[in-house]
Amino acid sequence: MSFKSVVVLGGGPIGLMCAIEAKQNFVKKVTIVEKRQAYTRTNVPQLQNEIVKHLKDLGLKDTLWAGRQAGDSVAFFRIEKALWDKAQQIGVRMERGYVIEGLIGRDPRPDGFYKSMTLVLKEWDDKAKASPKYGKGKTLDCDLLVVASGGGAASDPVLQKLGFTFEKLKAKNYGAFGIFNPDPPGGSQTDLALKTQVAGITKSIVPQSGKIGFSTPDHNYLLVTLAGCTKSDFKYLQANSEKLKELLLAVGKTVGTAVLNEIKQVQKNLAVFKIAVVRAKQFYSDKYPAVILGDAAVTPHPEAGSGIGTGFKGFQELQKLFQALKHTHRSEDNTALFLKFNESYELHVSQKALEGTIIILRNLTNMLETFKADVEKFHQAAKGKALKKMAEDFKGIIQGLIGEMAEERGDAEGFRNMLNGDNNKLKHNWDANVGKLWQQISLTYAQVKQLTADISLLDSRLKEIESKIQFA
Ligand SMILES: Cc1cc2nc3c(=O)[nH]c(=O)nc-3n(C[C@H](O)[C@H](O)[C@H](O)COP(=O)(O)OP(=O)(O)OC[C@H]3O[C@@H](n4cnc5c(N)ncnc54)[C@H](O)[C@@H]3O)c2cc1C
Numbered sequence: 001m002s003f004k005s006v007v008v009l010g011g012g013p014i015g016l017m018c019a020i021e022a023k024q025n026f027v028k029k030v031t032i033v034e035k036r037q038a039y040t041r042t043n044v045p046q047l048q049n050e051i052v053k054h055l056k057d058l059g060l061k062d063t064l065w066a067g068r069q070a071g072d073s074v075a076f077f078r079i080e081k082a083l084w085d086k087a088q089q090i091g092v093r094m095e096r097g098y099v100i101e102g103l104i105g106r107d108p109r110p111d112g113f114y115k116s117m118t119l120v121l122k123e124w125d126d127k128a129k130a131s132p133k134y135g136k137g138k139t140l141d142c143d144l145l146v147v148a149s150g151g152g153a154a155s156d157p158v159l160q161k162l163g164f165t166f167e168k169l170k171a172k173n174y175g176a177f178g179i180f181n182p183d184p185p186g187g188s189q190t191d192l193a194l195k196t197q198v199a200g201i202t203k204s205i206v207p208q209s210g211k212i213g214f215s216t217p218d219h220n221y222l223l224v225t226l227a228g229c230t231k232s233d234f235k236y237l238q239a240n241s242e243k244l245k246e247l248l249l250a251v252g253k254t255v256g257t258a259v260l261n262e263i264k265q266v267q268k269n270l271a272v273f274k275i276a277v278v279r280a281k282q283f284y285s286d287k288y289p290a291v292i293l294g295d296a297a298v299t300p301h302p303e304a305g306s307g308i309g310t311g312f313k314g315f316q317e318l319q320k321l322f323q324a325l326k327h328t329h330r331s332e333d334n335t336a337l338f339l340k341f342n343e344s345y346e347l348h349v350s351q352k353a354l355e356g357t358i359i360i361l362r363n364l365t366n367m368l369e370t371f372k373a374d375v376e377k378f379h380q381a382a383k384g385k386a387l388k389k390m391a392e393d394f395k396g397i398i399q400g401l402i403g404e405m406a407e408e409r410g411d412a413e414g415f416r417n418m419l420n421g422d423n424n425k426l427k428h429n430w431d432a433n434v435g436k437l438w439q440q441i442s443l444t445y446a447q448v449k450q451l452t453a454d455i456s457l458l459d460s461r462l463k464e465i466e467s468k469i470q471f472a
Contacts, residue, residue, distance in 0.1 A: 003143045003144060004028060004143055006030050007145050010147065011032040012149075012294065014148045014294035016080060017083065017312070018146045018318055022322065026325070031140060032087070033098050033099065037097055039076075040077050040267070042179045042221065043076050046309075047308065048312070073214040074217075075218055075219070097123060103120060103162070105117055105288055112287065113333075122137050123136045145289065148311070164280050166279065166281065168276060171448075172274050173359070174229050176244060195254055198250050201465050202247075205227070205229060206227065206228070208224070208255070213252070224251055227362075228367055230456065231449065231453045232455065232456055233456055244270055246466065247458075248270055275301060283341065284339075291338070293318060294314060310348050310349065310351075321340075353434070354434065358412045379391035401447060401448055
């Protein structure tokens, strides 16, 4: 076996798992390049059983769930810290506060494929979100680069140099999260009548599907899609954290039995964000020894509750690739092994991308339905033929778009079923099938944006919530 060193770009949960696996079962030298200075993320993932099992197998049960049931909700920063402790114990190194700025291919094979690389690292200033002008640099040699740098990977020029290309679904959703104080001793309950009333109003803004409230030892966490939210509502919430807080507190009051009363005083305790689906077209490089996985390969829709899950599928495929590469030499043409990794992972990535597509279309349809209901109210209240005619025309256009999205959603569901059945039909033909559908959706979405961008669906509903609840 001639592979000696692995570099993992990105020390998030997936990158850390890959680094531990590489060190335990593949090569002697493993280095993570991570730009963040510390693990602080308070977001909470849903951990599938196989991930819980893997974390237990790594010996992290007591660190992560001391006194609680394995698999209970726990924040990202705890998972990342536990994995990093483990990685350090077994000798993984980390270049913290660095990014990869460039790379040089080394030892080319006759077919032009480089057997290894020298990576050029540059210091990263987390606060400035840039490399300092006179920042330190260093180099790192590697025989295999594992890219696990998360959702922003598509805009990284180094990945373009490696030959990774990406496809993005133009239609998007908006989401929000809030970090709340943990349950007080004995708990407190929102008055049932109030809960029901508020749930009625918030439902058009935040349709609740899947698990959205999480209770952890550190805090309670709420993650929602803002389906009844236009571009102008999003900008308004982005600029107005008090209103966002009101909305999240109101939604919190309607969530299960979790007590979501007080926003916790931590950095980044609430935020709105855009939800987009981006996927890599291929998961290995044709020119350099490099693979891509995790959120960098496909960004999940948070509502599907499986962010870390798809990354874990990629990790499992990487475990197999490590095993296969162990029995070869870097000088050999290992394309078939990388292709196998690619084909197996493609199935999971396509599933995730289609799942996101279906959810985005469903939420946009909800948004249009909310808009239609507002136009209907306007129609009924309107005096004069001209105004009534205008409202009717509007309703017609909205209904047309709802119809288009229903068809597109049907197609996306059809492709997803194809994947679950005879996946080969789709696996080898993403562009002709889903790629084409994504283009169609982008045309529909352009019309939706044109129609709704400057409209507020939120304002009147927020006022209604305010009148029901006295906020601290
Ligand atoms: C706002 C937001 C909220 C989310 N909330 C949830 C949630 O509630 N539940 C859930 O399950 N999932 C959530 N996710 C998704 C979840 O974070 C990921 O699915 C999960 O962390 C697996 O990701 P990963 O390890 O592939 O990438 P990440 O966790 O994104 O890790 C990537 C790592 O790479 C580092 N990095 C990036 N670029 C570079 C570079 N150029 N050089 C060096 N280092 C780099 C980053 O600092 C980071 O540490 C959320 C994502 C976002 C953006």
